[in-house]
Amino acid sequence: MTHTNYTTNVLHWFREISQIPRESGNEQGISDFLMQFAKDRGLKAEQDEELNVIIRANATAGYENHPSIILQGHIDMVAEKSDTSTHDFFKDPIELIEEDEWLHANETTLGADNGIAVAMALAVLDDPTIPHGPLECLFTTNEETGMNGAMAVKGDRLHGQYLLNIDTEQEHEFIVACAGGCRLDLTLPTNAVPTPAGLTALKVSVDGLHGGHSGIEIGEQLGNAVTILARLLVEAQQESPISLSHFTGGSKHNAIPRFAEATILCQPSDADALQAHIQGNAEIIRHELSPQDPNLQVKVTPCDTPATIYSDAQAHTFLQFLYLAPHGVFGMSKKLEGLVDTSNNIAIVEDNDTQLDILISVRSLTMSQLAYLRDRIMTLAKAHGFTASEQGRYPAWEYERGSRLEEQAIALYKEVIGVEPHVTAVHAGLECGLLKAQLPNTQMISFGPTILGAHTPKERLHLPAVDTVSKFLLTLLEKLQ
Numbered sequence: 001m002t003h004t005n006y007t008t009n010v011l012h013w014f015r016e017i018s019q020i021p022r023e024s025g026n027e028q029g030i031s032d033f034l035m036q037f038a039k040d041r042g043l044k045a046e047q048d049e050e051l052n053v054i055i056r057a058n059a060t061a062g063y064e065n066h067p068s069i070i071l072q073g074h075i076d077m078v079a080e081k082s083d084t085s086t087h088d089f090f091k092d093p094i095e096l097i098e099e100d101e102w103l104h105a106n107e108t109t110l111g112a113d114n115g116i117a118v119a120m121a122l123a124v125l126d127d128p129t130i131p132h133g134p135l136e137c138l139f140t141t142n143e144e145t146g147m148n149g150a151m152a153v154k155g156d157r158l159h160g161q162y163l164l165n166i167d168t169e170q171e172h173e174f175i176v177a178c179a180g181g182c183r184l185d186l187t188l189p190t191n192a193v194p195t196p197a198g199l200t201a202l203k204v205s206v207d208g209l210h211g212g213h214s215g216i217e218i219g220e221q222l223g224n225a226v227t228i229l230a231r232l233l234v235e236a237q238q239e240s241p242i243s244l245s246h247f248t249g250g251s252k253h254n255a256i257p258r259f260a261e262a263t264i265l266c267q268p269s270d271a272d273a274l275q276a277h278i279q280g281n282a283e284i285i286r287h288e289l290s291p292q293d294p295n296l297q298v299k300v301t302p303c304d305t306p307a308t309i310y311s312d313a314q315a316h317t318f319l320q321f322l323y324l325a326p327h328g329v330f331g332m333s334k335k336l337e338g339l340v341d342t343s344n345n346i347a348i349v350e351d352n353d354t355q356l357d358i359l360i361s362v363r364s365l366t367m368s369q370l371a372y373l374r375d376r377i378m379t380l381a382k383a384h385g386f387t388a389s390e391q392g393r394y395p396a397w398e399y400e401r402g403s404r405l406e407e408q409a410i411a412l413y414k415e416v417i418g419v420e421p422h423v424t425a426v427h428a429g430l431e432c433g434l435l436k437a438q439l440p441n442t443q444m445i446s447f448g449p450t451i452l453g454a455h456t457p458k459e460r461l462h463l464p465a466v467d468t469v470s471k472f473l474l475t476l477l478e479k480l481q
Helices: 003-017 028-040 112-125 148-152 225-237 268-289 312-324 367-383 404-416 431-438 463-479
Strands: 044-047 053-057 069-074 096-099 102-105 135-140 162-165 173-178 180-189 200-207 243-249 260-266 297-302 328-332 340-351 355-364 387-394 422-426 443-446 460-462
Touching: 003 112, 003 463, 028 044, 028 053, 028 112, 053 112, 069 112, 069 431, 112 135, 112 460, 112 463, 148 431, 162 431, 173 404, 173 431, 180 312, 180 367, 200 225, 200 268, 225 243, 225 260, 225 268, 225 312, 225 340, 243 312, 260 268, 268 297, 312 367, 328 367, 340 367, 355 367, 367 387, 404 443, 404 463, 431 443, 460 463
Parallel strands: 069 135, 069 162, 162 443, 173 422
Antiparallel strands: 044 053, 053 135, 096 102, 102 460, 173 443, 180 355, 180 387, 200 260, 200 297, 243 260, 243 340, 328 340, 340 355
16 A cells, blocks of 8 residues: 555544544543444454553564554544634534645644544554554543543553554654653641721732643743742732732643732832832843743732731741742753753642642653652642642653664654654653553654644644655554564
């Protein structure tokens, strides 16, 4: 088979699975479709309690002694649509639109992340003439909302020497490592006290920041609204006494906070000078953030006086912790140049009446560094009266320099595509991290075609890149040793 015919079949299967709703958490239909696909072709298949599917294919005649290979991708997709779309992700198929060299959907996410991996695996399984050794196709669920499927995979069910994860979004790029991570949940009990009479209340808000993914974009040194607001208030306290009644910021564990606000109180005679001081320091921070995050907005406006405030001791403890706690890049990789190794994101602060809750996301390509940064933050939190616990840890896929798979993949890519691939890692979680924990002796690599605007209604798939990756994948299946 030529790679051109294979690409045609890939796009056929992508259209087929686009007819099946598969938002994260609603994967029963696509999982059952895969099981039926295998049954119709006499292939061995199994489906687990998380709806993961493994389909096995014997080696093509003459390739029985080639290494066994796992093709892997996830079957769920992010369900986002434009404000004007009436699409129902629970029942409607994705409406595909091809324009020039791109495939996109009609005002919804396309689902190329990661439907293109599913389609590529199906196109291989559907053609018994494609040369390959023993093959296992692993289709996982719920990757986009927690990687629950990959967490449930049992290593004794898979036997591949190599695993090819088709879940990157940039042509000519190989991912060879990814960050592990965990969430820290911090809680500071609060006891509301009556607001003293005669104080002036001000609302201080921080807005206009870029935000962004707390793993992939953490190295860009973008502003964090929570830490900026804490800095402004601590520095304001150094000029004149203030009380604190409310503090909130951030909304998602994996997003750098774009907005935060607090309610503070001061003596009426201090209000004008306090506002000027906050705005003066905001201008300093705005200068620090330029040019990467130039649109910082800080507003200080009069507001209704709240009935209660935090005690002075609690307010001081809370703000001091946020002022001292690390945020952003903690260390750079010593193995891959220019890559963030370890970081954390102070992601969410919530005021829940009797307590203040802080969620911090910690990531690292090196599990020992993850533990070190986690312990530093938790030690600091406990010293300031917080209770602290770790949740949702997932392992890193640590870089194996010079692995046989990496060396062969680079050489074959240059041979058949004529381009030197960019070898890098991603400072975010990939399923390879979880799968590597179950398959420690399996060498892994991740690649894929160019996808722009993933997780948004502007998601689009570059069709020439699908052809490139198809050609490369067929070469790997045939020539890996």
